Structures are given as structure tokens and as C-alpha cells.
Amino acid sequence: MNQAQHIKVSLDRQATQKISANRLRLKTSIDVVRRLSFQGCAFRGHDESSESKNRGNFLELLSLLASYDEKVGNVLKSAPQNASYTSSTIQKEILQIYASRVRNVIREEISDRKFSIIVDEARNNFDIQNIRGQGYDGASNMRGEFNSLQALILNDCRYAYYVHCFAHRLQLALVAAAREVVKVHQFFKDLSDIVNIALTSSKRYDELQKAQAAEISRLVSINELAIGIGMNQIGTLQCPSETRWSFHLNSVTSLLKMYNATSTVLENLKNAASNYS
DNA sequence: TTAGTGTTTACGCTGTGCAG
DNA sequence: CTGCACAGCGTAAACACTAA
Known part of the structure; x- marks a missing residue:
């Protein structure tokens, strides 16, 4: 008897293939769930039907993976209708398993x-x-x-x-404390005025951008600035915001970066004003 | 044939953004 | 402020499939 053609051998081979296909489907779903949850993305879409143009992050990412990997594409296409492992229930189940593992680690840590x-x-x-x-x-x-x-x-x-809301209280305390110090208060008031004057008019905004572009080329030409893809973008000034302290830092940093360009704009404004008087 | 498991579909709920 | 549209999630019912 030919062992290779024996009915049992043939059935075993089919079962093994089925198991590995199921495992690959499940593994793909697990990877997609892990990636989406790590990135804090929503899983579901508004319209998840097969005709939908956007079937939600989970299904779209799954089909993207399938388009790049023939093996994954094939097992997803040939999935039995009761075991595609892509439904919302399965997504949630995988997520719950991850959640419980995370909780366990935290529990062990805290004890x-x-x-x-x-x-x-x-x-x-x-x-x-x-x-x-x-x-x-x-x-x-x-x-x-x-x-x-x-x-x-x-x-x-x-x-x-x-x-x-400790972070917010700290913010309010910082703003209140800074206001009590005249020099600090004056500094941020001046900063705010400078930013407002340079940004609020679209004409002056264009001038600022042009001046900064010229400044960047000047610095590059005298080797004061390194060049590279994505570097030396023109950028803009940022307003200091009362409700977010980090915006004060952003604002100061942006003014430092665009100091010469901002000076040029303000000088131009001063000259234009003196011509009218 | 039936119980169990999983999918599909439709619909409701909540929150958000936008226009009037 | 109100009404509307939309995103995203939950759920129930109907349906598909499998193993015993």
C-alpha cells in the first residue's frame, strides 16, 4: 500500500494546513490589535460593509497587511465564514487578553x-x-x-x-506667581505684543516668512546652518498661552529662532509708520 | 439533528463639530 | 442654542458553519 496516498495521511495533512491557516489569521488579527492599541487608534469604522470606502482602522490595516503578504492575503481570502477572526467580538477578546496581562504586571509591581x-x-x-x-x-x-x-x-x-487636576493647578500657580514678578510679567507681555504684531496682519506674516527664508539662506551660505532633508523649515512665531505653560517656552524658542526676521519686520513697520507722520 | 461558536447586519447611544 | 451629520462603540437577532 502506498503510505503517501493513505486516507489518514491525506486527512492529517489537510488538518495541519487548516490549523496553520487559522493560526496565521489569528496572529494577523493579534498584531493589528496590538499595533492599533499601542498607537491609541480607534478600531471600528462607521460603515464596515464590504462596499464601504473606509471600513475602519482594524479592517483597513488588516487588508493593507494582506496586500503586502501573499500568505496572509490567501488565508484571509479563504477563511471560513465562521472563523475569519476579524469580527468586533474577536477584536475585543484579544484586547481584553492584553488588558488583563497589563493589569497583572501592574498588580505584581504594586503588590x-x-x-x-x-x-x-x-x-x-x-x-x-x-x-x-x-x-x-x-x-x-x-x-x-x-x-x-x-x-x-x-x-x-x-x-x-x-x-x-494637579497639572492644571500647577499651571495656574505658575501663571499667578510669574505675574507677581514685574520683570517676568513685562517680559511675557512684550513677547505677546511682538508675536501679535508680527502675526495678526497677513501682510506682515508674509514679510516675516520672506525675511526668515532670507535669513536661513544667509546662515547656510556662511556655513552657520547645516543643510539636510526636512531641516531649516521656515516655521512661525507662537503665542504664549495662559492655559498651557509649555506654550510660553514654545513662544520664546520660536522668537529666538526667528529673532532677526522678526526684527526686520518690526523695523519695516517702524519706517513705514514714520513715513506717514 | 443539535448545541456551540463565530460572523454579519441593523440599529441605538454618546460625544463632537459645524452651520444657521 | 438648536438641529444635523458623523465617528465609534455596544448589542441583539439572524445567519453560517462545525463537531458530536
Whole structure:
């Protein structure tokens, strides 16, 4: 009897192929879920039907992978209708497995030590008696709910000190403190005026861009600036924002970078004004 | 034939952005 | 402020397929 043609050998071969095809389908779905969740992207689309032009990130990324890998493309195309491993239920199941692994690692790390929570939503098995701080984001439509939440947690653990939106408070404190120092206050006021004057008129904005382009070519010609793809873009000035302290730094940095160009624009403005008087 | 598992489809809900 | 459109998620019901 020819062993290679035996019915059992043939069936075994088919089963092995089926298993490896299923595994490849599942592996592709797992990779897509991992990538999308790592990037913080939404999975679903508004219209996920086969005629849709945008079937959502999960399905679109899957078909992109399939288009680059013949093996993946083939197993996805030939998937049985009850085991394509691409439905929203499967996506969610894979995600839940990842979530529980992440939770386990965090639990192991914290163990029975004291901890604080900063959350949008949390369900876990930590001992509430070990909480030593709680902080929530301060969206106005959530505050009422969170106030009651922090009160409830305080009931269970009186050491769970509540800090409302710490980053925002730090920002407000910085702005208030800086305002008290006359020199700092004057500096940021002048900065704001300079930026506003140079940016608010589209005519002056064009002048600024032209002056900065000229400045960049000048610096390159005297070897003060390195050249390369994507380098030396013209850029623009940025306003210092009261609500985000980091914008103050951005604003100062942008003015330093465009100092000569900004001076040129302001000089031009001064000359134009003196011609009218 | 049936129970179990997974997919598809349709629809509802929430949040957001935009125009009037 | 209101109404509308849209994105994205959840879910129920119908359907497809498989293993026992």
C-alpha cells in the first residue's frame, strides 16, 4: 500500500494546513490589535460593509497587511465564514487578553505597597485601604460625578487625599506667581505684543516668512546652518498661552529662532509708520 | 439533528463639530 | 442654542458553519 496516498495521511495533512491557516489569521488579527492599541487608534469604522470606502482602522490595516503578504492575503481570502477572526467580538477578546496581562504586571509591581490613582475609569483588585492619593481630570461635565466619587473613596479610606487636576493647578500657580514678578510679567507681555504684531496682519506674516527664508539662506551660505532633508523649515512665531505653560517656552524658542526676521519686520513697520507722520 | 461558536447586519447611544 | 451629520462603540437577532 502506498503510505503517501493513505486516507489518514491525506486527512492529517489537510488538518495541519487548516490549523496553520487559522493560526496565521489569528496572529494577523493579534498584531493589528496590538499595533492599533499601542498607537491609541480607534478600531471600528462607521460603515464596515464590504462596499464601504473606509471600513475602519482594524479592517483597513488588516487588508493593507494582506496586500503586502501573499500568505496572509490567501488565508484571509479563504477563511471560513465562521472563523475569519476579524469580527468586533474577536477584536475585543484579544484586547481584553492584553488588558488583563497589563493589569497583572501592574498588580505584581504594586503588590501591597501604598499607591495613588489617576484615572478616567478603573476596575481592579487593589486594596482600597492602600490608596494614598486620587486625582482626576477636571472636565466640567465630569466634575460632579467625580466629586461624589472622591467622596465615596474618602469614606472607605480617609488617607486617599484628593487632588483635582494637579497639572492644571500647577499651571495656574505658575501663571499667578510669574505675574507677581514685574520683570517676568513685562517680559511675557512684550513677547505677546511682538508675536501679535508680527502675526495678526497677513501682510506682515508674509514679510516675516520672506525675511526668515532670507535669513536661513544667509546662515547656510556662511556655513552657520547645516543643510539636510526636512531641516531649516521656515516655521512661525507662537503665542504664549495662559492655559498651557509649555506654550510660553514654545513662544520664546520660536522668537529666538526667528529673532532677526522678526526684527526686520518690526523695523519695516517702524519706517513705514514714520513715513506717514 | 443539535448545541456551540463565530460572523454579519441593523440599529441605538454618546460625544463632537459645524452651520444657521 | 438648536438641529444635523458623523465617528465609534455596544448589542441583539439572524445567519453560517462545525463537531458530536
